[in-house]
Amino acid sequence: MKIEVATKEDVLIQKKPKLRINNVSKTYDQKIVALSEVNLDIEEGEFMSFVGPSGCGKSTIFKIIAGLSEPTTGAIEMITPTSTDTVINRDEVGFVFQHATLLPWKPVIDNVALPLELKGVAKKERYEKAMNVLEMVGLEGYEKALPRQLSGGMQMRVSIARSLIAKPKLLLMDEPFGALDEMTRQNLHYELLRIWEKTNMTVLFITHNVFESVFLSTKIAVMSARPGRITNVYEVPPYERNESFRSTNEFSRLVGEIESGLKH
Numbered sequence: 278m279k280i281e282v283a284t285k286e287d288v289l290i291q292k293k294p295k296l297r298i299n300n301v302s303k304t305y306d307q308k309i310v311a312l313s314e315v316n317l318d319i320e321e322g323e324f325m326s327f328v329g330p331s332g333c334g335k336s337t338i339f340k341i342i343a344g345l346s347e348p349t350t351g352a353i354e355m356i357t358p359t360s361t362d363t364v365i366n367r368d369e370v371g372f373v374f375q376h377a378t379l380l381p382w383k384p385v386i387d388n389v390a391l392p393l394e395l396k397g398v399a400k401k402e403r404y405e406k407a408m409n410v411l412e413m414v415g416l417e418g419y420e421k422a423l424p425r426q427l428s429g430g431m432q433m434r435v436s437i438a439r440s441l442i443a444k445p446k447l448l449l450m451d452e453p454f455g456a457l458d459e460m461t462r463q464n465l466h467y468e469l470l471r472i473w474e475k476t477n478m479t480v481l482f483i484t485h486n487v488f489e490s491v492f493l494s495t496k497i498a499v500m501s502a503r504p505g506r507i508t509n510v511y512e513v514p515p516y517e518r519n520e521s522f523r524s525t526n527e528f529s530r531l532v533g534e535i536e537s538g539l540k541h
């Protein structure tokens with residue numbers, strides 16, 4: 278992972294912590310150019326969605342931000358006003374994947390507490406924290422259940438709870454609701470927005486669903502086909518996110534604009 282240190286001047290002009298994707302390119306196996314010169318600034322507390330054609334490098338960006346993959350050129354910078362040290366603290370980054378990826382033999386509470394168990398946190402403390410996040414995702418009472426006893430939506434809630442237990446400042450969600458039915462997906466939209474508002478995390482969210490991106494996000498980054506670039510960033514005004522928002526003219530207008538942006 279290439280980490281760049283921001284200058285003091287950089288830091289002083291930033292009002293809020295900011296994640297900067299600075300000229301990031303990624304070539305796999307010296308021939309597959311997945312990303313080409315991606316630049317994007319993300320403010321603290323933003324809910325930023327990434328939409329783009331299949332294979333345009335959305336997951337690659339997330340892997341680079343999470344430190345699971347190295348950029349070929351460029352860097353991810355985390356700039357905070359309190360420190361000139363821009364090393365991203367991996368403990369502050371949570372990751373949720375399309376599939377819940379739960380350990381089938383472990384009860385819900387142990388799945389949720391796993392990140393703390395791996396860090397050697399004592400059982401009492403990790404169970405207390407797991408109960409708190411299970412309550413946040415509406416799963417109190419299910420702590421002893423095994424994953425197979427839960428619906429797909431509930432398993433995703435467990436996965437989200439597990440990502441929240443270490444109190445991430447940045448949550449990366451790679452198509453988390455892609456495998457769920459529409460009703461479950463919409464219920465989880467409200468849950469996620471409630472959690473986002475409560476925690477003030479920065480959320481980065483990959484989806485193929487433009488409606489979902491407009492409903493959830495403060496900003497939407499549209500990407501081009503491979504090699505992936507950010508072609509446009511749309512801002513969603515702070516409308517109240519409720520059922521009626523989905524049927525407003527503003528909602529349809531934004532969906533239309535983004536869909537046409539995806540075609541160019």
Ligand SMILES: Nc1ncnc2c1ncn2[C@@H]1O[C@H](COP(=O)(O)OP(=O)(O)OP(=O)(O)O)[C@@H](O)[C@H]1O
Binds near residue numbers: 306309310329
């Ligand atoms: N480990 C890898 N080795 C080689 N090529 C890879 C690797 N990971 C991804 N790629 C290639 O890089 C490109 C971008 O992949 P990536 O998974 O980031 O796209 P994506 O936009 O997330 O796709 P999707 O929307 O289909 O999930 C694709 O062409 C993919 O085949």
